């Protein structure tokens with residue numbers, strides 16, 4: 631597996647080896663020891679997935695302290711345009727974002743440090759996204775910022791959103807509880 635740094639410190643694009651044969655393919659997305667060697671969190675507490683139809687945008691989500699978490703995510707069916715926004719006060723990239731296409735064909739995964747908001751737009755007829763997170767779901771701390779308030783150029787100005795996602799405050803009004811820890 632390749633660990634490629636992104637523009638956001640502590641966040642990586644992971645390219646697993648895809649082993650293909652006449653039956654299809656085999657992909658290992660997580661190996662605890664390798665993650666530890668790379669200095670990444672490797673004790674995941676929960677795993678979940680979502681299924682979205684074309685035009686759905688989910689995000690931009692995170693959990694606040696003390697329930698913040700690192701997140702490993704990947705697309706196992708379809709294609710999404712994924713985005714992550716740095717909310718860590720003191721980070722050299724505070725307020726900046728990355729955008730990466732993730733799809734089942736290439737199998738890339740994204741590792742996001744705590745304090746980074748995440749969202750995606752569904753480019754295919756259907757997309758199945760899988761997540762591992764290092765803390766369990768804490769509904770009172772599960773929140774977000776408004777999808778179109780962080781300078782991200784989404785391909786659709788009228789995506790399908792949940793009522794909750796439509797109601798989040800914009801980034802400019804968000805008082806971030808996250809602080810940046812310099813990367814080793």
Ligand SMILES: Cc1cn([C@H]2C[C@H](O)[C@@H](COP(=O)(O)OP(=O)(O)O[C@H]3O[C@@H](C)C(=O)[C@@H](O)[C@H]3O)O2)c(=O)[nH]c1=O
Nearest residue numbers: 678680688689690691692701748749750761767772792
């Ligand atoms: C995230 C989560 C949601 N839920 C519930 C709450 C709600 O009834 C239903 C759907 O929740 P949401 O609308 O928040 O689902 P969704 O918009 O898919 O939330 C996800 O969005 C992407 C962008 C992420 O980064 C994920 O970490 C997660 O926040 O599932 C849980 O029970 N446990 C969980 O861990």
